[in-house]
Structures are given as structure tokens and as C-alpha cells.
Amino acid sequence: MKDIGAVPPLVTDMVLSLDxxxxxxxxxxxxxxxxxxxxDPFNPKLTDIVKIGGIANPTAHPTGKQITGGPQMVELSRDGQRAYFTNSLYSSWDDQFYPDGIKGAMVKVDIKPQGGMELDPLFLIEFGDTRAHQIRLEGGDSSTDTFCYP
Structure with missing residues (x-):
């Protein structure tokens, strides 16, 4: 892949905690x-950023493994203590931005109660050539589909 130096964020998902x-x-x-x-919805504040993958200046997982793609579909646990995300957007976009291919992966982020996040250094699921677009947490998550579960 060519070093392109800059890229737009390409926001692909947003999740609001249940609280x-x-x-x-x-x-x-x-x-x-x-x-x-x-x-305070009229005064949002950036609390933290975790980086992994990305098109320009890619960041490796704490294990040292390089991840292609980037945070994509986010599943936030109901208790707000864990977030999981996958790295594949859509095959046509994946192929355009990563011509050498995307290896599917899922990552876990630990959420601090007062704000802040960190990648779980022990949690990395690699799917190889199978691209992971979205996962679901058993019993639901913090998105609207959580209310479909008992």
C-alpha cells in the first residue's frame, strides 16, 4: 500500500451508552x-481515543500484530465496561482502501468507569481471510437491538 499521508476519518458507527x-x-x-x-449534550467533550489499524500511519494491536482496516461496527456491553469491534467495512471499500487485502479481526476495548479506554492486550480474534463486518453480544448490547432480548 502506498503511504498516502492523510485520510478522512470515515465514521462508520456510533453507539451511545445506556446511561x-x-x-x-x-x-x-x-x-x-x-x-x-x-x-451535557450541548457541550460534548472528547474523553479518549484508542488507535488500531488505519489507512495512514497504521497502528498495531498491543500484541504487536498489525491489523488492517480499523474500528468498524461497535458493540458496547450493557454495563458499559467493554466495547468490541470488527475491522471490515464492505468488501468493495476494503478492496479499494486495502488493495493487499484485509484480514478479519475482532478487538476488545476496556472502558474505565470515569471515562477513558484501553485496548485489551490479551484479546484479539483473527479470522484470516474471512472478513468480520459485525458481531453480536449474547443478550444484546447498548444499541437499539438490545431491547429485543429478555
Whole structure:
């Protein structure tokens, strides 16, 4: 892949915590998961950013393994303590931005109660040539589909 130097964030998902305190925004292009404190919705504040993958200046997982793609579909646990995301957007976009291919992966982020995040250094699921677009948490997550579960 050519070093292109800059790329737009390409926001692909947003998830609001069940307590309406934190908003999580996945930026597939830049390889960032952003956390905003939105407890005052008229004055949101960027709380933290974790980086992994990304098109320009890709960031490796804490294990040292390089991840292609970036944070894509985010699943936030109901208790707001964990976020999981996959790295494949859509095959046509994946192929355009990563002509050497994307290896499917899922990553876990630990959420700090007062705000802040960190990649779990022990959690990395690699799917090889199978691209992972989205996963579902058993029992639901913080998105609207959570209310479909008992």
C-alpha cells in the first residue's frame, strides 16, 4: 500500500451508552475509536481515543500484530465496561482502501468507569481471510437491538 499521508476519518458507527453518558464513534479510515462524554449534550467533550489499524500511519494491536482496516461496527456491553469491534467495512471499500487485502479481526476495548479506554492486550480474534463486518453480544448490547432480548 502506498503511504498516502492523510485520510478522512470515515465514521462508520456510533453507539451511545445506556446511561447516556458516553458516545463511541468508530473512525475506520484513521483507525480510531473515539469516546465522548455527552452527559451535557450541548457541550460534548472528547474523553479518549484508542488507535488500531488505519489507512495512514497504521497502528498495531498491543500484541504487536498489525491489523488492517480499523474500528468498524461497535458493540458496547450493557454495563458499559467493554466495547468490541470488527475491522471490515464492505468488501468493495476494503478492496479499494486495502488493495493487499484485509484480514478479519475482532478487538476488545476496556472502558474505565470515569471515562477513558484501553485496548485489551490479551484479546484479539483473527479470522484470516474471512472478513468480520459485525458481531453480536449474547443478550444484546447498548444499541437499539438490545431491547429485543429478555
Amino acid at each position: 447516556d453518558r458516553f458516545l463511541y464513534v468508530s473512525c475506520w479510515g484513521t483507525g480510531e475509536l473515539r469516546q465522548y462524554d455527552v452527559s
